[in-house]
Amino acid sequence: MDASMKDLDMKNLESLAVLDPARGREPTDMEWTRSRAFVDRVIAGEVTRRAAHRPVRRWLAVGAAAVAAGAVGAVAVPALLPGTAERAVASWTAVPSSRTGEQVLPQARACAASDVGARSSSPHPDDVLLAEQRGVATLLIVRKAGTVVECLSVGDDQFAAMGLLDDGPLPAQPAGTVTLETMSSLGSGEGMMSNIVGLVGPGVTGVEIRLDNGRVMQASVEAGWWAAWWPGPEGGEVDRLTVIVHTADGMTSHRPSELP
Secondary structure, three states: OOHHHHHHHHHHHHHHHHOOOOOOOOOOHHHHHHHHHHHHHHHOOOOOOOHHHOOOOOEEEEOOOEEEOOOOOOEEEOOOOOOHHHHHHHOOOOOOEEOOOOOOHHHHHHHHOOOOOOOOOOOOHHHEEEEEEEOOEEEEEEEEOOEEEEEEEEOOEEEEEEEEEEOOOOOOOOOOOEOOOEEEEEOOHHHOEEEEEEEEOOOEEEEEEEEOOOOEEEOEEEOOEEEEEEEOOHHHOOOOEEEEEEEOOEEEEEOHHHOO
């Protein structure tokens, strides 16, 4: 190839580069961390079983920009009623109260009627896979219309929902282990909130979250799932917390990027 052809090719490439929507974008620290951890697991032969159950990490949030680790995008819709998120944060407790499907049926109906997945207006109590109460806020994992979704609500004001998995048998988990399905944050200022959700294997007796500032909170564990939410931004940041898994044989500690 002569010099004139090389010059022409370079000009063509430069013209195409202008059209690249990702031109000049660098991955975030979280994206680099999770990508490296994924490559390590692929090399170790540990990544095969989740291909058919890729979670849809996409918040539908009222009134706050939302950031979901690994999400393609986030959706923000009209503003929260003033003080709703702050009220949830102010009443938060490190240890949750478990709730039955009957007790949270109004919240489950609101969750099922959201735009995450197909709408379903009449969930049954047994469609509530996990429910916990921390102060005035209720966190739910609900089965609806072919999907499993997470919802976080305050009273009648549902303010966040996220798809987790397609409905069906959960992927088999090794005994005594957990996965990380999603970790995210939403809101701002005094209303900033984080959450974390995953699957648990047989023999897991409890899960705790320890933030790097020393705060420790208990996650809820039920029906093959574990979940927690807390005030603060750590869910949208890189490895600012540790997941502590309890079994009859003791406990193990993991950074989020280390979990499958």
